[in-house]
Amino acid sequence: MEQIAELGNSVAELSYALDTFYFLVCGALVMWMAAGFAMLEAGLVRSKNTTEILAKNVALYAIACTMYMVCGYSIMYGGGDFTLFLQGIVGDGVAGADEPATYAPSADFFFQVVFVATAMSIVSGAVAERMKLWSFLIFAVFMTGFIYPMEGSWTWGGEAVFGMFSLGDNGFSDFAGSGIVHMAGAAAALAGVLLLGPRKGKYGPKGKINAIPGANLPLATLGTFILWLGWFGFNGGSVLATATVDSANAVAVVFMNTNAAAAGGLIAALVTAKIVFGKADLTMALNGALAGLVAITAEPSTPTPLLATLFGGLGGVLVVFSIVTLDKLRVDDPVGAISVHGVVGLLGLLLVPITNPLTEDGGASFGGQLLGAATIFIWVFVASAIVWFALKLTMGIRVTEEEEYDGVDLAECGMEAYPEFTTTEV
Amino acid sequence: MKLVTAIIKPFKLDDVRQTLSDLGVKGITVTEVKGFGRQRGHTELYRGAEYVVDFLPKVKIELAVDDEVVEQAIEAITNSARTGKIGDGKIFVTDLTQVIRIRTGETGPEAV
Numbered sequence: 352m353e354q355i356a357e358l359g360n361s362v363a364e365l366s367y368a369l370d371t372f373y374f375l376v377c378g379a380l381v382m383w384m385a386a387g388f389a390m391l392e393a394g395l396v397r398s399k400n401t402t403e404i405l406a407k408n409v410a411l412y413a414i415a416c417t418m419y420m421v422c423g424y425s426i427m428y429g430g431g432d433f434t435l436f437l438q439g440i441v442g443d444g445v446a447g448a449d450e451p452a453t454y455a456p457s458a459d460f461f462f463q464v465v466f467v468a469t470a471m472s473i474v475s476g477a478v479a480e481r482m483k484l485w486s487f488l489i490f491a492v493f494m495t496g497f498i499y500p501m502e503g504s505w506t507w508g509g510e511a512v513f514g515m516f517s518l519g520d521n522g523f524s525d526f527a528g529s530g531i532v533h534m535a536g537a538a539a540a541l542a543g544v545l546l547l548g549p550r551k552g553k554y555g556p557k558g559k560i561n562a563i564p565g566a567n568l569p570l571a572t573l574g575t576f577i578l579w580l581g582w583f584g585f586n587g588g589s590v591l592a593t594a595t596v597d598s599a600n601a602v603a604v605v606f607m608n609t610n611a612a613a614a615g616g617l618i619a620a621l622v623t624a625k626i627v628f629g630k631a632d633l634t635m636a637l638n639g640a641l642a643g644l645v646a647i648t649a650e651p652s653t654p655t656p657l658l659a660t661l662f663g664g665l666g667g668v669l670v671v672f673s674i675v676t677l678d679k680l681r682v683d684d685p686v687g688a689i690s691v692h693g694v695v696g697l698l699g700l701l702l703v704p705i706t707n708p709l710t711e712d713g714g715a716s717f718g719g720q721l722l723g724a725a726t727i728f729i730w731v732f733v734a735s736a737i738v739w740f741a742l743k744l745t746m747g748i749r750v751t752e753e754e755e756y757d758g759v760d761l762a763e764c765g766m767e768a769y770p771e772f773t774t775t776e777v
Numbered sequence: 778m779k780l781v782t783a784i785i786k787p788f789k790l791d792d793v794r795q796t797l798s799d800l801g802v803k804g805i806t807v808t809e810v811k812g813f814g815r816q817r818g819h820t821e822l823y824r825g826a827e828y829v830v831d832f833l834p835k836v837k838i839e840l841a842v843d844d845e846v847v848e849q850a851i852e853a854i855t856n857s858a859r860t861g862k863i864g865d866g867k868i869f870v871t872d873l874t875q876v877i878r879i880r881t882g883e884t885g886p887e888a889v
Contacts, residue, residue: 562823630822675825687824 366594370454373593373602374462380584381465385412387577388472392479393768394571395634395686397563399758400480401768407475407484411491415468418496423467424460426500427508453592462588466532467495469585473536476686478543480550480563481755484763486748490738494539498734502727506531512726522709522719527589529649529699530720530727537693538731541682546739547748549683551755560678563685568633575637579613582644586651605651609644612651612663616643619667627671638674638687639667642695649699650715653706662702666695700724778873778889779847780839784810784866785858787836792857797840800853803889805840816864835866841876841889 389408393401425434437460452459471491478487504510506525511517525531553561565571586609592598620639624632643663647654654662673690682689700720709716742748749755754762761767785793790807797805811832818831842850851868859865878888 560826562821562826562828564821564823564828624825628822628825632822632824634824671825678825 367452367454369594370592371458374454374458374588374591377584377588378458378462378465380581381462381469381588382581384465384578384581384585385409385468385472387574387579387581388469388476389574390570390577391574391637392476392686394567394569394574395476395565396479397758398566398769399760399767401566402760402764402766403484403758404475404479405768406764407479407487408472410484410488411471411475411495412468414488414491415471415495416464418492419464419467419500420460421496423496423500424463426497427463427503429504430508430510466528466585467499470499470532470536470539471495473533473688473692474540474543477537477540477684477688478547479685480759481749482543482547483746483748483750484759486742486746489742489746490539490543490735493738494735498539498731498738499535501734502535502730503531505726506723518719518723518726521722522714522716523723524650524703524707524713524715524719525700525723526650526652526703527586527648529645529696530724533645533648533692534696534700534724535727535731537689537691537696538728539735540684541689541693542732542735543739543748544682544684544689546736546743549681550685551752553683554681558679565634565685571634571637575640579610579640579644582609582613582648586648590652601652607656608651608654608659609647611656611659612643612647612666613640614643615660615663616640616646616667616670619643619664620671621667623668623671627675634687635671635674638670638691641691642666642670645692645695646699646702649696650703650707655706658706662699665702666698669698670695697724697728778841778843778876778886780841780871780873781847781850781854782869782871783838783854783858784812784835784868785838785854786860786865787834789858789860790836790838793838793854796853796857797850800846800849802840802842802846802850805838808837808839810835810837814864814867833864841873843886843889 385408389405392404392408396404420437422433422435424437425432471494474490474494475487505512505518506523509517509519550563553563555561583606586605587602590598590601590605593602617636617640620642621631621636623639624630624635643666646662646666647659651659670687670690673694674684674687677684677690684690700723701717703715703720704717707714709719739748750759750762783793787809794805811834813832816833818829818833820827820829822828838854840850847870851870854868875884876886876888877884
């Protein structure tokens, strides 16, 4: 008997170790998405704005990690017991938790924190080439320390929205964050873009839309591939376990469907661009792959591979028309972030009930998804708009016209990404 | 001495360099340039918005030659850079009042 009990303990420990290890590896993959966003955005802006967009990307990642440690994680998952600086998270479990942890709590923090950074990365692309660096970074403090953790507490955290109603009880489900992460990031970006205005020269009189081509499409393509890779951690890790046959199977399905959706999105966007514009626009194809990924993120575990491909494809078609429509509305988004993460994020939420309908065991209803989407969007949009507006009134959010013309690299960072004819004399 | 400046299609650079070397030309200077002539520009497409590329990429080559080599050099460039289609480029010939080799201080035809 004693030996059997010992064996049981060993298996439990092994499972704990394996789940923790899996969580950490997935978290590291999601962390790498920060590199993907940085390269994608650096590729789609003009070369005179490269250093600044890279500075924003590395700084926002660091701010997100710090603010989530300071208070964000506790707001999101503290269950009302607010603490600062992760007090309560100890090596072998959350102090006072009802059930023993099945993986290391620090691994949970690490996995969650990289999601916050992802949401914030979405904002930087949309406001690129014209926003002041420091206003953006101050916004990042509020977004990652408060705005995102609040809506996270109502969704993954299981809290009632301002104590009024519970999204989970109303049939809302978002597996890895089409709405909670991606649409939230896009809502914050949209609020910023509306207060910021378009880049100078983007829109001419009589509805003329001018192209402002990105400087480096190889970088944009590399960034997309990095995001594609990181997404396996994003969705795959959201299974939260891998140490049983059931969870290992679920992880494998999620990897397969995530990949299928990205492929479907890319093909659909490429073909749509060819039909609509007459040319195979690479940047649209890249946005299409990301749209496929966002579309499947709300539920990658229940669709068949064919459905996952079609869902991704739907995202890929939608993203092309969304980008064109936003341009007609004069909402200037240099990298298409609002379309990819916002419009397609909503699509992702609304696709969940098709393969995972509401039952006693969980799942989602269309009503619940709409309620959740509206709650997330309204909260993030309004809260972000308030912060952006306060920044606009105090320190300003936009560089001067001359600085924009010269490039924000010189104005904000004082250095070029590709310096030429430099001398040592000052 | 003359300064021969030729604007040519970039993909013809190798042919032009080869024929000029065969002719005994000792050195040329190459610059990537943009401009327009009768070929004008063309339109490109980015994320659904068309834009006009007014200035097309060309290569500018410059070489200083003795008076007696000028005609041969012009002929060599003309023959090797010609495709017969619009946009083949132009050759400008200007008088050169002085040439100095920096390393030795030689001047005139010796420095060419």
